[in-house]
Amino acid sequence: MQLTLDIANELYPLTSGETFTLALARSLSPEEELAANGDEEGSEAGGKRVKKEMWRSEDQGLAADYEYVMYGKIYKFDDSAKGENQTTAYMSFGGLLLALRGSYRHLAGVVVGENIYLLMRK
Structure with missing residues (x-):
């Protein structure tokens, strides 16, 4: 994988x-990450998943383990760049950009239009 950040x-x-260390996550909540990966457990209200605003609570979820x-x-x-089975995923974080280039199989779970968190620590 090649990263430009x-x-x-x-x-x-x-x-x-x-x-x-760099991590990409769909949610800061470990429970929502499990549900996004096929685990059916999680809190629901009226048939809809309750989305907790982690940044407003004392429990920061995954963010507590990272500095940035x-x-x-x-x-x-x-998919136009050279290389067999290579692709590049582009992400924007309020104008700060990320390009992640690598094999299709490593980027199979990345979906255009999806929201994402980038977490870093030294």
């Missing part, structure tokens, strides 16, 4: 060669 360097400075969190949307796929 634009971050707010003033808020989260990274130097060349520095190691970091962005919320955005997957807006494009590009």
Whole structure:
């Protein structure tokens, strides 16, 4: 996988060669992540899933384990670049952009139009 990422360097400075952990998630709630991956458990009200605003509660969910969190949307796929079975997924986080290039099988769960969280820690 090849990653090109634009971050707010003033808020989260990274130097060349520095190691970091990056995660992409559909939700900050571990319960919603399980439900999105086929697990039927989770809270429901009136037949609709209750979406808890994690950033307003004391329980920050996945964000508690990371130093830098962005919320955005997957807006494009590009299969035109060279390489067998290669694709690029493009995501926007309020103007900060991410391009993730790799094998189709690694990007199979990424859907255009879907909202996504990017989480980072050093």
